Amino acid sequence: MSQLTREERLVDMFATLADTLIDDYDVVDLLQTLVDTCVSTFEVAAAGLLLSDDGGDLEVLVSTSEESRLVETMQLSAEAGPCIESFRTGTVISVTDLDQGPPDWKPFRTAAREHGFTAVHAIPLRLRETTIGALNLFQQQGDSLGDRDLRAARALADVATIGILHERTLRASDVAREQLQNALNSRVTIEQAKGILAYTHGVSMEEAFSLLRNHARSNQLPLALVARQLVDRTIIF
Amino acid sequence: MADRFAAAADALSQMDGDNSSLTTPILDIIPVSGAAISTLGDFLGSETISASDALAARIDELQFDLGEGPCWDALAAGVPVLEPDLRSAMVRWPAFSEAVSAQPVGSLFAFPLIIGPLRIGALDLYAVQPMELGSQDAKRTEVFASIVSRHVLRRALREAGATDSGDDGPNSRRIIHQATGFVIAQLAISAEDAHLLIQGQAFSQGRSMREIAEDLIERRLTFELNDNAIEVER
Incomplete structure (x- = not known):
């Protein structure tokens, strides 16, 4: 990947993020673009972002692959692993040797290794004293960050x-809370919409997600809106 | 009248958690003497959940005890059983007809309480004087019955302590949401109903929601619409 392409990607992403300060935007779409940019820009194999729900639990909102083992690995990291550590402390937790870390990280470690990950970086989504979630970057052998x-x-x-x-x-602050919860609720709708497409097209969840994204993109609609319409059965494709 | 019906259906929908007066909005609209709501059969056991008066409760009780009557037939067939003149129905339910003949019951209309493959119970309406139930009233009662079905199932799941979503495994919630999508596509129902169906199916089989969800996603289990009746294919 050339240096220029990489810089262009970063500039594009920062510009997109800056737009959120000016225009209306969809949280799910924005954060999906963010994790995709991480994978295309940095040497990481996968990325995912978790937000804290009403009950304070971290839930996977977006990830670069919908593969359930990856989502599960991130969810385990949010129970006992670098992700929850980063969320709690508000600091970046970089684990370059998976053997490091307390014993209760074992389920996470096992899942990460099965996936071929060798290192993980958890970056808090923090503004001053408020932490709303964490961005997770996963590396495989040979990736350097x-x-x-x-x-x-x-x-x-x-x-x-x-x-x-x-x-x-x-x-x-409860308005912000509400908006985060809305984003997590749209994830529920997106999962349901994936199920609908997986069943009607006879494809995997991964392919179902691609169908959903492509439809949203080609019609220039937010992902969450298309998902909602599918679930409400106001559109079929 | 259509507005009054919509308001009554709305009121009934809002009554989750309060079972004693479930028949009130129904009787506001349907011109019969009384109504009772009961669970029937193996799934939730036979029990009257709500009755507008003692006679309505007695009619259901007789049907439980005798194991025959319109409510059983309605549940078995999955369609309403309308008996405008109960006295002429001696042949169909000999024991029940005889037992009920001492009571002032002219007509009996039984509507099944069904959600997907789950057969839950029946909504029974009676009239003192023999009467016909018009087709509009019959259709409206079917709408009421479908709202009542959801209340009754939710209440049963709550009382049984059935959890809302699987806590078995970090990815359970996603899998259940995806399976909910499968059921939405299979039955053309709302997400809420689809979720309730998976929950009910899990409860009735003593399995977790995640297990049912995995069966759906792996296509080992399918809910299908067949002639308006929903069937489970395994």
Whole structure:
């Protein structure tokens, strides 16, 4: 991947994130673009982003693959692993040796190894004292992520957080809460829509998600809206 | 009248958790003397959940005890059983007809409570004087019965302590949501109903929602619409 392409990607992503401060946007679409950009820009095999729900539990909102074992690995990291650690402390947790870490990380470690991951970086989505979730980057053998890359990833996470929380934190924190919960609820709808497409087209969940994304893109509609219409049976494709 | 019906259906939908007065909105609209709602059969056991008066409750009780009557037939066939003149129905339910003949019951209309493959119970309406139930009233009662079915199932699941979503495994919620999508596509029903169906199916088989969800996604289990009746294919 050439240096220029990489920089262009980063600039595009920052510009997209900055747009959220000006225009209306869909949280799910924005964050999906963010994790996709991480994988296309940095040497990481997979990326996923988790947000905290009403009950304070972290849930996977978007990931670069819908493969259930990857989602499960991230969910385990959110129970006992770098993800929850990063969320709790509000700091970047980089695990370059999976043997490191407390004993209760075992389920996460096992799942990560089965997936061929050798290192993981959890970056908090934090604005001052408020942490709303964490961005997770997974590396496989041979992937290298330098300090500058990590700083860039962190900056992406920071701007995304500001985009999500801007003004709202200042006005009323429960409005921000509500918006995060709405984003997580749209994830529920997206999963249901994937199920509908997987059944009607006879395809895997992964392919079903591609169908959903392609339809949203070609019609320039937010992913969550298309999913809602499928679930409400107001559209069929 | 259509507005009054919509308001009554709305009121009935809002009554989750309060079973004692479930028949009130129904009797506001349907011109019969009384109504009772009962669970029937193996799934939830036979029990009257709500009755507008003692006679309505007695009619259901007689049918439980004798194991025959319109409510059983309605549930077995999955369609309403309308008996405008109960006195002429001696042949169909000899024991029940004889037992009920001492009571002032002219007509009996039984509507099944069914959600997908789950047969739950019946909504029974009676009239003191023999009467015909018009087709509009019959259709409206079917709408009421479908709302009542959801209340009754939710209540049963709550009482049984059935959890809303699987806690077995970190990915359970996603799998259940995906399976909900399968059921939406298979039966053309709402997400809420599809979720309730998976929950009910899990409860009736003593398995977890995640297990049912996996069966659906792996296509080992399919809900199908057949002549308006929903069937389970395994």
